[in-house]
Amino acid sequence: MLFTERVFIGIGTTGGRKPFFYAALDEEGRLLAADEAEQEEMLAFLLAQEQVVVAINAPQSPNRGLVRARMEAESLDKKVRGADLRLAEAELRARGIQVGKTPGRPELCPAWMRVGFGLYQKLDAAGFAPYPAGEASRVRLETHPHAVFCVLLGRRPLPRPTLLGKMQRQLALVNHGLGVRDPMDFFEEVTRHRLLKADLPFDWIYEAEMLDALAAALTAWQTVRQPADLLLVGDAEEGQIALPTATLRPNYGA
Numbered sequence: 001m002l003f004t005e006r007v008f009i010g011i012g013t014t015g016g017r018k019p020f021f022y023a024a025l026d027e028e029g030r031l032l033a034a035d036e037a038e039q040e041e042m043l044a045f046l047l048a049q050e051q052v053v054v055a056i057n058a059p060q061s062p063n064r065g066l067v068r069a070r071m072e073a074e075s076l077d078k079k080v081r082g083a084d085l086r087l088a089e090a091e092l093r094a095r096g097i098q099v100g101k102t103p104g105r106p107e108l109c110p111a112w113m114r115v116g117f118g119l120y121q122k123l124d125a126a127g128f129a130p131y132p133a134g135e136a137s138r139v140r141l142e143t144h145p146h147a148v149f150c151v152l153l154g155r156r157p158l159p160r161p162t163l164l165g166k167m168q169r170q171l172a173l174v175n176h177g178l179g180v181r182d183p184m185d186f187f188e189e190v191t192r193h194r195l196l197k198a199d200l201p202f203d204w205i206y207e208a209e210m211l212d213a214l215a216a217a218l219t220a221w222q223t224v225r226q227p228a229d230l231l232l233v234g235d236a237e238e239g240q241i242a243l244p245t246a247t248l249r250p251n252y253g254a
Contacts, residue, residue: 006051010216012209013058015111023213025221030179043122054140055220057212058116059102060239088234088241096253097150141242143219145212150252151245152176160208169211219244
């Protein structure tokens with residue numbers, strides 16, 4: 001599938017049989033495509049685009065020991081605990097955004113992380129430039145869906161698998177300009193008759209994997225739409241997490 005205009009793609013990794021879920025937006029933030037894909041399908045789709053910004057919901061590499069080195073320098077005890085994570089993750093966790101930790105050894109990383117490592121490597125080999133990339137026509141960056149929704153909402157979102165949690169995330173995307181379904185329309189379709197028949201329009205609400213991919217696509221879109229409101233957290237060599245905000249709040253606790 002080839003889009004003739006610049007496209008903004010968000011990708012989530014699962015580590016399953018079809019390890020990728022993606023969503024693609026046009027320059028107006030309208031949804032162009034969304035689907036699951038195997039590795040070769042995903043790579044072929046990305047390489048077919050002449051102008052593309054790709055945001056990936058996965059770390060680009062294992063941690064490089066930056067947090068451990070900092071903690072050891074600040075402590076008399078050289079056997080510090082809780083240091084096996086990247087600087088970006090430590091900075092977000094300190095603000096109440098509970099992102100996962102990326103171990104320092106690939107073999108200790110879960111399958112979905114290793115899938116992400118491989119995708120970054122293939123994109124780099126294909127000439128994708130890490131953001132910020134000047135006038136490059138193919139750009140890639142890292143983001144994190146939970147952190148994206150935290151900054152969009154100004155607080156931790158409701159639990160991800162629940163109906164209200166999905167509606168909250170979808171409404172946050174709509175409020176930030178994405179041309180996707182408005183979850184408030186769900187309530188207009190809830191009538192006494194439909195409720196009695198258990199015939200509710202749940203297909204109007206996106207599944208969690210779709211919402212995660214859309215959060216990444218929104219972050220990719222932000223690189224062009226409002227680059228001044230895109231924040232890179234962490235160390236560039238170890239992997240920075242891009243978020244659609246100019247600054248972070250001290251705490252995103254509920």
